[in-house]
Amino acid sequence: MEETTCRVCDAPVLEFADLGDQPTANGFLLPEEVAGEFRFRLAVGACTRCRLVQLVTVVPQELRYHAGYRYHASGSASHRDHFAADARHFLEAELTGPDPFIVEIGCNDGVMLGTIAAAGVRHLGVEPSGNVADIAREKGVRVLSAFFDEDTAAAVRAEHGPADVVFGANTICHIAHMDSVFRGLDKLLTPGGVFVFEEPYLETIVSGMAFDQIYDEHVFYFSVASVQAMAERFGFELVDAERIAMHGGEVRYTIARPGARVPSERLAALLAEEESAKLNEPATLAEFGRNVARIRDDLMTLLRQLRADGKRVVGYGAPGKSSTVTNYCGIGTDLVPFVCDSTPAKQGRLLPGSHLPVRPPADFADPYPDYALLFAWNHAEEIMAKEQAFREAGGKWIRFVPDVEVI
Template identity: 70%
Template sequence: MHITCRVCGGNVQEFVDLGRQTMANGFLRPEDIDSEHFFRLAVGMCESCTTVQLLEEVPQHLRYHNAYRYHASGSESHRKHFERNARRFMESEPTGPDPFIVEIGCNDGVMLATIAQAGVRHLGVEPSGNVAELARAKGVRVLNEFFDVKTAFAIRAEHGRADVIFGANTICHIADIESLFLGVEALLAPDGVFVFEEPYLGTIVGRTAFDQIYDEHVFYFTVRSVQAIADRFGLELVDVEQIPMHGGEIRYTLARPSRRTPTPAVNALLAEERTRRLAEPDTFERFGNDVKRVRGDLVALLREIRADGKRVVGYGAPGKCTTVTNYCEIGPDLVPFICDSTPSKQGHLVSGSHIPVRPPEAFSQDYPDFALLFAWNHADEIMAKEKSFRDAGGKWILYIPDVHIV
């Protein structure tokens, strides 16, 4: 099958297939099981621009809607991270007397709330109505729309150009990347910056973090591919910074050509990617084999624990758990339920695998023998909070970068 690159029109070569999947954040009521949308979760790399991307896209109106289950403020580490981002933007970026900051996909206002409290002019563009309302409740000004070139021109007409356009775990979600970048180019002030933080393909491959692959993540960026995308749409990649969010991301900073001097970090990471062969087929072939190995090891461990009469429950129900449970064919027979602190997920089922999601009290009221940690990127925060589980003899199961018990 010939797959055309969404960025440059080149040929996309498939390298991993995670099977029949459904929407990562499509947590279901039991009565809604028959309405699930399934698709083939496979990923490939463009042979021309090297952008890694999903082969099959789930329409964005099915992914983002008025019952979207992900709330960015749910983690203390997230809240602190985005508060730091907000203060950084306000202190270092705006140059005029009335700065304007736009966030693409502001979710529940976790970043813009700090900017709103400071009285800085801002706008969040958020397509999911329920989380947009949560942001408004924090004093954030929100446009309940998808960001594209049409939306960008409308924002510019009403508010003027933006000193900062920001996106966190959002830019890789937008399949129509041409409309996105044309919109950024239209809205960005002459000396403004477009800053976005996204899961890093180098981390996904290096840590066998296959659960970062799901319907919302249409693209999996490297410094090389972002530089190619920026060049294509009239922008310049001027800085990159590795950050610990979601187990390892990169913050990319783009500007208009010749407005800023690129930092040495750009060439340094490009050189590292060449050394790691992050655009070579053999790298992705090894990744695919590693993913299969992790699946086999995890399922074998869970079956062994069940055979020994021990109990396992899941901890944390991020979108990643949908990929893991469906690819590994883990159902309620191996993991009877998953505990999660997000109220909108509780009482629902993980899509596809149909594992029930329960509140944290279900974990602490009757500790299991093992907890399978799906929210592994928050391991330190979670394990510190759940010290009593360890004190009671409980053990954690992790599967990134390989299956192990701690």
């Protein structure tokens, strides 16, 4: 067990779950690239002072985000709808002054900023992965290819002026250098500006047993209490926290300069809920770690029994979190011969670590398997509605979050 200190407040971090030897979750490989695959120990712990949950070992950001990055945020209809709604909210509530300006950290393929650009509002995406940045540019989105930090923020301020909003979605928890991020925010935001970010919620992960949300890109696993402590440490104030449905349950945080806004009632309510549930307590997190091991054992028992019974199981969806599950559980092609995913950039490649082949959705029905292991469980409703014919053909879904079950 490694000893580490908190990346925000420097206090000791107490490890509570070890998910074993893992690759980078979006490092989809060609068969000839398998020999040189990067791996690291995936373990999480909680700070003994500010309670921020974080990875014990952080993979260098250059290995996680690059010109071959395979995640495209626009690939899901629910994502497109969600981020269009985010954009409309900013246009109506925050970007109402003369010549407003919004910056998005990690804009990916422009799924949110495309709506902002169409409205003619000044904007800038800061996106280090060149391939998805190019897709955003094709949508008319202005993108700076860079990692967001203090220096980047200063350069943006010098060229474009101060920002009314800095936004991040499923991005801020990926950034290890949070001190530099907040120094950058201090330089970039207007006095009344806000930093809004929405990320996987620790409570959802713990209560919903969503252990597959833990992988190399997610450096931090925020609770409302830990975000409040982080904001205060860097001279800001958490003024709002709102539950949202993305990825099975996230929270949207709003941070402002101290005294600039009145903290919301729902912020106080969520803080009280966390305290009542003892979310940030070591005993709660230790129990989560034990339950993760139980789910692994239950899933492997089911898959081995289905193989013994002569049943065919195919994976459905190849999100980053599928890498955590397959590698932690030890799922190989003997149990799941391939995975179907709608992202063209992943097709024809191998799932990281486990090396399950990724095939296009058409292969799912050629012929239908007996069972489909639902890796993209956060899109279950959308997927099951689309795959009615699979169910009608006698197919069954396997879920493993929050427990292993056959649907």
